[in-house]
Amino acid sequence: MTEKITIVEKILNANDRLANQNRQRINESKTYAINLMASPGAGKTSFILATINGLFADGVKIGVIEGDTAPVTIDSDKIQAAGMPAVQINTGGECHLDAIMVENALDQLDLDPLDILIVENVGNLICPAGFDLGTHSNVVVASIPEGDDKPYKYPNIYRGLEVLIINKIDLLPYIDFDLDYFRKGVEMLNPGLVTFLVSCKTGEGIDEWLAWLKAKLPQK
Amino acid sequence: MTEKITIVEKILNANDRLANQNRQRINESKTYAINLMASPGAGKTSFILATINGLFADGVKIGVIEGDTAPVTIDSDKIQAAGMPAVQINTGGECHLDAIMVENALDQLDLDPLDILIVENVGNLICPAGFDLGTHSNVVVASIPEGDDKPYKYPNIYRGLEVLIINKIDLLPYIDFDLDYFRKGVEMLNPGLVTFLVSCKTGEGIDEWLAWLKAKLPQK
Numbered sequence: 443m444t445e446k447i448t449i450v451e452k453i454l455n456a457n458d459r460l461a462n463q464n465r466q467r468i469n470e471s472k473t474y475a476i477n478l479m480a481s482p483g484a485g486k487t488s489f490i491l492a493t494i495n496g497l498f499a500d501g502v503k504i505g506v507i508e509g510d511t512a513p514v515t516i517d518s519d520k521i522q523a524a525g526m527p528a529v530q531i532n533t534g535g536e537c538h539l540d541a542i543m544v545e546n547a548l549d550q551l552d553l554d555p556l557d558i559l560i561v562e563n564v565g566n567l568i569c570p571a572g573f574d575l576g577t578h579s580n581v582v583v584a585s586i587p588e589g590d591d592k593p594y595k596y597p598n599i600y601r602g603l604e605v606l607i608i609n610k611i612d613l614l615p616y617i618d619f620d621l622d623y624f625r626k627g628v629e630m631l632n633p634g635l636v637t638f639l640v641s642c643k644t645g646e647g648i649d650e651w652l653a654w655l656k657a658k659l660p661q662k
Numbered sequence: 663m664t665e666k667i668t669i670v671e672k673i674l675n676a677n678d679r680l681a682n683q684n685r686q687r688i689n690e691s692k693t694y695a696i697n698l699m700a701s702p703g704a705g706k707t708s709f710i711l712a713t714i715n716g717l718f719a720d721g722v723k724i725g726v727i728e729g730d731t732a733p734v735t736i737d738s739d740k741i742q743a744a745g746m747p748a749v750q751i752n753t754g755g756e757c758h759l760d761a762i763m764v765e766n767a768l769d770q771l772d773l774d775p776l777d778i779l780i781v782e783n784v785g786n787l788i789c790p791a792g793f794d795l796g797t798h799s800n801v802v803v804a805s806i807p808e809g810d811d812k813p814y815k816y817p818n819i820y821r822g823l824e825v826l827i828i829n830k831i832d833l834l835p836y837i838d839f840d841l842d843y844f845r846k847g848v849e850m851l852n853p854g855l856v857t858f859l860v861s862c863k864t865g866e867g868i869d870e871w872l873a874w875l876k877a878k879l880p881q882k
Contacts, residue, residue: 481701481702481703481785481808482701482787482808482809482812482815482816483701483805483807483808483809483812510815511788511815511816511817511818512814512815512816512817512818514814514815516811516814516815535788535818537757537786537788537789564788565701565787565815565816566757566786566787566788566789567702567785567786568731568755568757568784568786568789569757569786569788569789585703585807587703587805587807587808587830587833588701588702588703588807589702589703591736592702592703594732594734594736595702595730595731595732595734595736595785596702596731596732596785597731597732598731598755610807612836613807613833613836613837616832616833616836617833
């Protein structure tokens with residue numbers, strides 16, 4: 443008699459398993475979910491506010507989970523002031539969100555009325571890249587003042603992305619930033635990556651992003 | 663007979679013990695060492711170059727240990743082009759430097775001729791805060807485009823600092839940045855913190871920083 447050998451192709455770790463549960467839960471509400479990552483101060487919250495305001499007239503409802511390392515509600519307050527629900531996660535000094543934190547936040551948020559869920563990760567170009575949260579797409583906000591060498595120095599976060607937002611293009615006249623060099627670095631890591639050049643301050647480029655996003659939304 | 667009870671006041675972890683060894687080694691060369699931390703793109707390398715160039719005429723020798731998450735030598739090349747020795751650490755995706763990495767880098771660097779050693783940490787406002795490298799002071803480069811709420815959102819890195827550099831002040835006219843709000847946040851975490859407002863692009867404020875630094879240098 444030959445022993446049967448079972449080959450397990452991919453053993454999910456605890457985070458991946460929970461992330462899949464989160465995704466299933468989000469799918470049941472027909473909500474499109476985004477994991478939004480960036481350096482500190484690249485403009486994640488401004489980008490969320492521009493998205494909320496840009497889709498408000500269309501009746502699109504956006505819920506936000508805000509990740510911060512400290513117990514502050516600066517960003518959540520801005521989201522709620524824009525008329526949308528927000529849940530704050532305080533990571534207690536931890537440098538990234540994980541699927542367990544998002545699971546806990548989902549318990550505080552009524553997904554059913556939401557068309558979009560945006561999870562604003564902790565400001566960090568390194569650690570968040572390694573953790574699936576259960577969202578549908580990873581979006582990174584890069585920013586002009588950060589410099590054009592970031593894809594070369596922080597490659598991991600650029601590899602697993604669906605969309606790249608290059609923010610603060612209104613500052614291009616005042617900063618030495620070689621857009622071709624930046625894009626060449628991104629192209630090596632993630633060929634053909636969907637990219638939008640925007641300024642959350644002036645509104646430039648936001649409409650193109652909103653058109654992309656609207657095409658992704660499931661029928662409620 | 664009574665058993666003698668030994669009370670150990672503080673048990674050093676492996677990193678702290680190695681950091682102390684690094685510091686002793688640096689002290690033996692009468693070199694002043696700085697752990698330079700910041701978000702990605704705040705201007706750490708530009709700040710090092712401004713420091714090298716500003717002290718060049720005085721014959722001050724500065725060595726640099728460059729920490730990056732990827733095997734690139736973009737920053738080390740700039741330091742060497744400025745005429746100073748640089749050693750590159752590739753953390754292999756890790757989000758911060760630790761004392762072991764610095765110990766290995768010190769093996770590659772002749773400390774004796776150096777007046778100053780600057781360790782440029784990985785661009786990250788969270789994880790580097792927890793690791794003593796064996797330097798004499800922690801310096802953070804904040805930058806105007808990052809926004810004025812960073813001390814409130816990333817408090818840990820502001821607590822253990824000796825010097826704060828606020829960089830890119832040439833961009834103040836183009837960005838909504840409330841300097842009083844920013845400084846109030848810093849003051850709550852680190853009262854009386856030595857702070858310099860600079861622009862590495864225009865050179866504004868660099869002389870005040872250089873005067874502070876020169877006063878710290880041990881006699882060789």
